[in-house]
Amino acid sequence: MISNANIDKNSQHNDSFQTLKLVSPLLKRLSEMQYTQPTPIQMQAIPNVLAGRDIIAGANTGSGKTAAFALPILNTLALQATGHKSSANFVSHLVLVPTRELAKQVADSIKSYAAHFNGAIKTVAVFGGVSINTQMQALRGGSDILVATPGRLLDLINSNAVKLDNVNTLVLDEADRMLSLGFTDELASLLKLMPPQKQTLLFSATFPEQVKALTKDLLNDPVEIQLQSAEQSTLVQRLFTVDKGQKTALLSHLIKQHQWQQILIFVNAKSACKHLADKLAKRGINAEVFHGDKGQGARTRVLEAFKVGEIQVLIATDIAARGLDIDKLPVVINFDLPRSPADYMHRIGRSGRAGEVGLALSIIDFEDVQHFKVIEKKHKIQLEREQVNGFETTDFEQLALQAKNNITAPAQGTGKKKRSKQPQINADIWLGKV
Incomplete structure (x- = not known):
């Protein structure tokens, strides 16, 4: 005793x-x-x-x-x-x-x-x-x-x-x-x-x-x-819109432009891990995959290599979204939005841990807009829809409405975008001006 x-x-x-x-x-x-x-x-x-x-x-x-x-x-x-x-x-x-x-x-x-x-x-x-x-x-x-x-x-x-x-x-x-x-x-x-x-x-x-x-x-x-509190978070959340079929090109552009040394990318299916890894490889970016079909020994080796920085880009399903503590992981990217809105916070929470500043990006096309609105409502957030130079899209909200209702989109509106209700952290440390 x-x-x-x-x-x-x-x-x-x-x-x-x-x-x-x-x-x-x-x-x-x-x-x-x-x-x-x-x-x-x-x-x-x-x-x-x-x-x-x-x-x-x-x-x-x-x-x-x-x-x-x-x-x-x-x-x-x-x-x-x-x-x-x-x-x-x-x-x-x-x-x-x-x-x-x-x-x-x-x-x-x-x-x-x-x-x-x-x-x-x-x-x-x-x-x-x-x-x-x-x-x-x-x-x-x-x-x-x-x-x-x-x-x-x-x-x-x-x-x-x-x-x-x-x-x-x-x-x-x-x-x-x-x-x-x-x-x-x-x-x-x-x-x-x-x-x-x-x-x-x-x-x-x-x-x-x-x-x-x-x-x-x-x-x-x-x-x-x-004790959940967006105001106390050190994680910056950003949302990029892109035309359908251009997600991989935008992802490759961001990785190369900002030279992130460690990136965790989430997709929704095991097969999507390898598919995205192959597409990035053709663009000169090597990535490893992490999902439930890999043997436990292989999963352990990949995760440990990623934690110590031997792997720059890791593409994973939601088995990597729960509880894993990766020290000072700078960037998490939602290439696919999580099927469950609750899993959004678990995914992005791999970055910005223990007071470290982190960056969580989501890349969406017009088919994802309605689902991201559900995520925003669920977590009481509102992110500005941003575009990257060279990857501009048309009036995104109207295209999403057209896709949802199968109607012809009306003329482009002129409404002002609402700013994200987030803590004021200098995201340029991680992303720079885009």
Whole structure:
């Protein structure tokens, strides 16, 4: 057990985090990681998690949500008798995530925070695409913290490799996705295997109203924390219009003109990744692809190479939109608009993280106009429709109306464009005048 007296001895470490009453090994590690002060989500969530409250927390991407639940869980384990269950395959704290990459990332973060516990707290990550036998071996004797994708966790339960009878805390990371139709059956099956009395923590960048309705049966008198704020964002959003068939030409022009060293480009289909990569290659731009059909080993290698800057352009489906933390990623581009308006914020949130200035571009033709209006309404934003020299288009709104109603477009209007309601950040740092 770690005494609270150890906290007092650590006054030289990170005074801001010390106010949250974290134990000495955590404060020491946070100081080493140069976490100078808690983010707003951490400041509000950590005391409530330590108090045992259920939480539904919404905050911008890159705001430190992983630490907001990981630090108090580690703190609680440290203050209890240390050592994981050795007689059976039990789990104390379970973190469910939607993707393999996020499972590994969250587990790696937790292990990093726990660096000064000398191995006393056992954290295991389990996900599909790799050998289940290795994960079964890792779970022998149980685990203090298990980070898992639902499908692989059910496989392990069916193999008697893990039991959920003793789960004290359940975390749903990217909770809006975990509560969506794609995971409903798996999540319901897992919940039946957990004790009814447990602490439940929901974290996400977005919480649609239909998802909030689903949380009533999951949570007990929850604390609601909502910190999404466009005004506080360091991410600049811009919208470029172009004639149909000219998206690739405009994308190539922007990449070459601004010589971005690291770009994440989103498309909607696995086949579209390779198609766009081939088209860019013909224009002298090499790009790698990242999607669900690639083997887990290949996905891991590509993602790691992109994170360290060995890959300049990465074209990905929405499996890269959730939770991935790519340090100081300067530019995200929506080549295709996301099918779900909620995924727009998750995509662009790969840039502008942890206070870094970032740029999110969306390239649309007239067929995309109505859908982008839905995205704007959903997220309470309004972006100026911009054009790039050499890629000008005609009256865009009228062409979109024509496409929607199959009518002849009226004469071009002269109405003034509305300015984007966004924080005033010098986007020229990233894009320059266009």
